[in-house]
Amino acid sequence: MNTKKSYTVTEALTKMQRYCAYQDRCHKEVTEKLKGMSMIPEAIEHIINALIADKFLNEERFAKSFVRGKFKYKKWGRKRITMELKLRDISPFLIKSALKEITEFEYLQSFHELAEKRNNQIKETNLLKRKKKLADYLLYRGWESHLVYEKVNELVQ
Known part of the structure; x- marks a missing residue:
């Protein structure tokens, strides 16, 4: 039934x-x-x-609030945010426009804080495994690989 x-x-x-x-x-x-x-x-x-x-539905407003929220609270990088917006069928133009909500200074500051915080949480003593864990964590969150590997090499020595 x-x-x-x-x-x-x-x-x-x-x-x-x-x-x-x-x-x-x-x-x-x-x-x-x-x-x-x-x-x-x-x-x-x-x-x-x-x-x-009736202005209940607005893709541009959605994309901008999505970018702000995921960056500020979940500490996602641009790559992850872009991928998630594409999964929701948001146009490339709107994605590009919404990503402008994040200033370069805020972006890099947030990245450095997140990397250092995570590095302090990792208990691994083997340097290679420690580097891999930190890099995997940051890459999963959508941060650009050139930033990630630069920071990993700086933090783990």
Whole structure:
């Protein structure tokens, strides 16, 4: 027996307005949510157009807040942020524009603080393993490889 709730377009629109008001969303997230609510493609298109018209949905605003949040709180580098935005179907132009939210000074300062903090947390005594652990950590977080290897060689001697 199928117990999945069905929604009218008006109910789904109201639900999506609350969903988008809670935090900035991209078109892909909203579309996936509506598909999960078993909405038909015409209804999805109508709801998304209504959300855009009412300024609940804005890809540029989403991209900028995403960049600020992931950089400031998760300490992600530009490569990881770019990759995650591409996964959300954000255009290259918007990605480039959103990455301007991070100043070069803040970026490098955050990188150095993160690298030093992580280096102090690593208990490994073997220098090569220590370098690998630090480099892997920083690369996973999306920092550029030339910065990572330069910093690893500086910190681990």
